[in-house]
Amino acid sequence: xxxxxxxRSKEFDLExxxxxxxxxxxxxxxxxxxxxxxIYDDGRSQKLSASEISDLTYDSxxxxxxxxxxxxxxxxxxxxxxxSQEKYLKKKEKKYFEYIQILRPNLxxxxxxxxxxxxxxxxxxxxxxxxxIITLSNISNEGNHLLYDSGSNGLLAAALLSAMGSEAKGxxxxxxxxxxxxxxxxxxxxxxSEQFNKCLSVNVYSALRQVYQGCDTHTQKExxxxxxxxxxxxxxxxxxxxxxxxxxxxxQIPIKDHDTDESNVAKKKPKWHFDNIAASEVLKxxxxxxxxxxxxxxxxxFLELLPFVKPGRQFVIYYTVxxxxxxxxxxxKSTSNVAALRLTCNWMRNYQILPERTHPExxxxxxxGFLLTGYVLK
Amino acid sequence: MSFRNYKEKIDEGDTVxxxxxxxxxxxEVKPEIKNKKGELIENVYQTTFGALKVRNLIGxxxxxxxxxxxxxxxxxxxxxxxxxxxxxxxxxxxxxPDISMILLQLDLVPGCVVVEAGTGSGSLTHALIRRVRPHGxxxxxxxxxxxxxxxxxxxxEHGLADFVTARHRDVLAEGFGDDxxxxxxxxxLDLPKPWTGVPHAVAAIKNDxxxxxxxxxxxxxxxxxxxxxxxxxxQDISTMxxxxxxxxxxxxxxxxxxxxxxxxxxxxVQLVQVPRPTQSGPPIDLAADTLTQVSYDxxxxxxxxxxxxxxxxxxxxxxxxxxxxxxRISACMAADDVPKRMDLTPIEAPNTLAL
Ligand SMILES: C[S@@+](CC[C@H](N)C(=O)[O-])C[C@H]1O[C@@H](n2cnc3c(N)ncnc32)[C@H](O)[C@@H]1O
Numbered sequence: 001x002x003x004x005x006x007x008r009s010k011e012f013d014l015e016x017x018x019x020x021x022x023x024x025x026x027x028x029x030x031x032x033x034x035x036x037x038x039i040y041d042d043g044r045s046q047k048l049s050a051s052e053i054s055d056l057t058y059d060s061x062x063x064x065x066x067x068x069x070x071x072x073x074x075x076x077x078x079x080x081x082x083x084s085q086e087k088y089l090k091k092k093e094k095k096y097f098e099y100i101q102i103l104r105p106n107l108x109x110x111x112x113x114x115x116x117x118x119x120x121x122x123x124x125x126x127x128x129x130x131x132x133i134i135t136l137s138n139i140s141n142e143g144n145h146l147l148y149d150s151g152s153n154g155l156l157a158a159a160l161l162s163a164m165g166s167e168a169k170g171x172x173x174x175x176x177x178x179x180x181x182x183x184x185x186x187x188x189x190x191x192x193s194e195q196f197n198k199c200l201s202v203n204v205y206s207a208l209r210q211v212y213q214g215c216d217t218h219t220q221k222e223x224x225x226x227x228x229x230x231x232x233x234x235x236x237x238x239x240x241x242x243x244x245x246x247x248x249x250x251x252q253i254p255i256k257d258h259d260t261d262e263s264n265v266a267k268k269k270p271k272w273h274f275d276n277i278a279a280s281e282v283l284k285x286x287x288x289x290x291x292x293x294x295x296x297x298x299x300x301x302f303l304e305l306l307p308f309v310k311p312g313r314q315f316v317i318y319y320t321v322x323x324x325x326x327x328x329x330x331x332x333k334s335t336s337n338v339a340a341l342r343l344t345c346n347w348m349r350n351y352q353i354l355p356e357r358t359h360p361e362x363x364x365x366x367x368x369g370f371l372l373t374g375y376v377l378k
Numbered sequence: 379m380s381f382r383n384y385k386e387k388i389d390e391g392d393t394v395x396x397x398x399x400x401x402x403x404x405x406e407v408k409p410e411i412k413n414k415k416g417e418l419i420e421n422v423y424q425t426t427f428g429a430l431k432v433r434n435l436i437g438x439x440x441x442x443x444x445x446x447x448x449x450x451x452x453x454x455x456x457x458x459x460x461x462x463x464x465x466x467x468x469x470x471x472x473x474x475p476d477i478s479m480i481l482l483q484l485d486l487v488p489g490c491v492v493v494e495a496g497t498g499s500g501s502l503t504h505a506l507i508r509r510v511r512p513h514g515x516x517x518x519x520x521x522x523x524x525x526x527x528x529x530x531x532x533x534x535e536h537g538l539a540d541f542v543t544a545r546h547r548d549v550l551a552e553g554f555g556d557d558x559x560x561x562x563x564x565x566x567l568d569l570p571k572p573w574t575g576v577p578h579a580v581a582a583i584k585n586d587x588x589x590x591x592x593x594x595x596x597x598x599x600x601x602x603x604x605x606x607x608x609x610x611x612x613q614d615i616s617t618m619x620x621x622x623x624x625x626x627x628x629x630x631x632x633x634x635x636x637x638x639x640x641x642x643x644x645x646x647v648q649l650v651q652v653p654r655p656t657q658s659g660p661p662i663d664l665a666a667d668t669l670t671q672v673s674y675d676x677x678x679x680x681x682x683x684x685x686x687x688x689x690x691x692x693x694x695x696x697x698x699x700x701x702x703x704x705x706r707i708s709a710c711m712a713a714d715d716v717p718k719r720m721d722l723t724p725i726e727a728p729n730t731l732a733l
Binding site for chain 2: 106107111128131132134135136138140141142143162163164165166167168288310311312313314322326329330339340342345346347348349351352353354355358375376377378
């Protein structure tokens with residue numbers, strides 16, 4: 001990264017480089033102390049003032065120059081042990097970094113970024129738990145899958161869609177309770193449009209109403225739904241109500257066709273209208289896995305969605321705390337439509353691996369929610 | 379053939395999973411098997427709940443109930459997870475919590491080419507196959523010729539042969555072979571001395587980068603591997619340990635002791651009523667209420683409180699239903715009880731940008 005020249009400017013130009021310079025190698029450590037007995041943390045070890053340092057950062061072209069000047073003006077650096085000198089340099093390298101890397105997004109990176117930014121925005125789903133949701137739902141390139149997600153910012157949809165792959169044969173029905181589905185992670189994955197369109201994001205009320213009642217009935221009074229519908233949606237209600245729902249299977253719902261083939265009425269039909277119909281077709285033919293990560297109590301959601309899962313298939317329910325899953329566990333135990341119930345939680349730890357300095361890293365956020373898994377019976 | 383696609387009905391030749399009383403058993407659906415003398419006899423699978431005539435499974439649905447002579451069980455279609463729990467152990471194996479993390483850390487999606495060594499019992503291999511099929515491929519190596527051969531036969535029987543190639547080879551000595559040069563999106567090692575395999579991994583990984591993961595029980599192995607990875611130009615090296623615990627849920631009824639009535643002299647208080655704690659369990663378990671021992675102890679209040687005289691003083695000792703939760707560490711530890719650690723690394727060859 002090259003500073004745009006102006007002092008105090010936070011703007012940089014980017015330039016390709018074949019190799020990144022390692023600060024520690026560049027500077028080359030000469031003298032170091034045996035231990036830290038002569039180091040005092042009195043804030044006076046650096047002779048340069050804060051403003052001198054900030055000038056330095058804009059005048060220098062290389063991070064190594066900045067850091068070398070800092071070291072030359074430091075009283076204590078040469079007394080530090082080799083290890084803490086290295087640590088110091090690592091810290092400075094981060095502060096005066098000069099390289100950035102552009103990586104292709106993938107599930108691992110997106111999961112880590114979202115969790116690190118604010119784990120509560122992804123319902124605390126940590127990478128280990130997410131990885132198990134994908135395997136325990138036995139999701140693959142094949143089959144249709146059902147997801148109910150009320151607040152992971154699209155992380156679960158991204159995870160399942162990524163495991164289904166770009167040439168997936170089936171669909172992912174992504175149910176959400178709101179007006180719009182959360183798509184942040186889904187969009188961040190840069191899926192091509194073909195893969196992205198495998199995901200049918202539908203409002204859970206609309207989709208189930210479509211399944212049971214056969215046509216959109218937004219005009220009917222329903223208090224729960226009303227509160228979650230925005231005006232735009234309501235405006236289209238009248239129109240939809242009159243339209244006969246064409247029998248479509250999930251592969252033939254391109255909006256384009258309707259735009260050209262049908263009159264202006266069709267033009268006004270939003271994408272979610274078609275997604276809704278497609279989703280209800282998928283549900284009627286039953287799905288090959290069910291994943292639920294809800295903020296609400298999962299019990300009703302699970303019991304309502306269970307009939308759409310084929311016998312013998314897996315389900316996974318995620319919840320941030322154990323109690324609702326314990327209750328559900330006891331309820332399901334007493335019924336005979338699921339088997340092999342397991343309630344689990346995960347623990348994960350990263351390690352710093354360095355010669356002579358290997359140790360566990362500070363524990364990641366202790367809890368990463370709970371999973372209730374099992375198989376659907378006939 | 380039951381590993382290849384989602385299936386509704388059981389066919390002859392399928393491997394099925396019998397779920398019985400919290401246990402899983404893998405059964406090959408063959409109506410007849412050979413006995414010790416080499417004669418074909420009826421295939422009867424013995425369970426703790428009696429015999430299962432395997433022939434009767436053919437044509438029934440996955441997820442359905444099967445009659446045993448002294449009870450019943452359920453039949454499930456095998457998944458890589460169920461297979462890890464039921465497969466015949468030829469080596470130590472990797473279990474689902476670690477497998478899940480490995481798949482995610484290796485950035486595997488359908489279409490990827492992944493190289494694995496050693497094959498061992500094929501526990502991880504089945505999960506790798508599911509993730510990369512139908513257009514991807516798993517190349518798996520073991521230097522034990524019998525294990526390599528049995529694994530290949532197993533993949534064949536499971537209907538997975540199109541997605542996997544099992545080879546007999548010492549990968550540390552000979553590498554992964556010229557035909558895999560720059561072909562792999564990811565390389566995984568579960569064998570002793572993984573660091574010696576790192577240069578071979580580099581040779582196998584695609585030119586535009588890929589991921590490497592090794593799974594080791596000892597921290598010393600991890601250290602040497604990390605050093606080698608760094609020397610070989612890997613970036614973003616991380617090491618982690620994953621543990622899954624199962625929470626056992628059961629219902630227990632315990633007594634609740636009331637001490638609050640002691641605050642008042644007997645006779646001066648008209649009514650001491652301890653409200654029953656709100657039930658913590660779901661209503662279906664009301665049957666458990668028969669266990670609730672509520673004892674009424676009525677006394678008539680003294681004269682001054684005539685207005686309340688007929689109300690009994692109630693001393694209630696209700697028993698609440700609480701959910702008892704105990705945590706058990708599941709079997710995801712390595713069999714030798716040493717938690718295994720993995721280190722993971724990409725050599726993505728991204729464009730590095732500089733001043
Ligand atoms: C612990 S097992 C692998 C288990 C496997 N990951 C699973 O989940 O079933 C290790 C295997 O590596 C094989 N092995 C060890 N050294 C090897 C080498 N140099 N080349 C190929 N295979 C090797 C052993 O024969 C053994 O089967």
